[in-house]
Amino acid sequence: MTLQRMDNVGIVVEDLDAAIAFFSELGMEVEGRMRIEGLFADQAVGLDGVRSEIAMMRTPDGHGKLELAQYHAPAAIGGGAHHPPNTLGLHRVMFAVDDIDDTLTRLRSHGAELLGQVARYEDVYRLCYLRGPSGIILALAERIG
Structure with missing residues (x-):
């Protein structure tokens, strides 16, 4: 199987x-x-x-x-909505986007908080981590090369 x-x-x-x-x-x-x-x-x-x-x-x-x-x-229990990205367990969910800056702007209106800054990985990607609803950590990746 x-x-x-x-x-x-x-x-x-x-x-x-x-x-x-x-x-x-x-x-x-x-x-x-x-x-x-x-x-x-x-x-x-x-x-x-x-x-x-x-x-x-x-x-x-x-x-x-x-x-x-x-x-x-039963009521949900606190799971650490503000734990850092290196906490054991489910780390984050990553999404590929066309325009990371536009995506961040749109998501900020829904409470998203950038965890660091938008970083460049060589000449291939722009990447960032952000915290969304209920403390969910998302990663965004924009292919640039």
């Missing part, structure tokens, strides 16, 4: 509407939105009494997906 594909990356957020707006501004599209609850949810995630709402966000090419989840029950 072989791996077929990576289906999505799941991210728990405090405010689903704000996260959807943020990732929509980035250029992702809402593929679907639904409530998740019941025995199957409890069994799948290993929690009792799960009530959540998810939104599946899709990249324009259709290959990359984020599953944004807001837990109503």
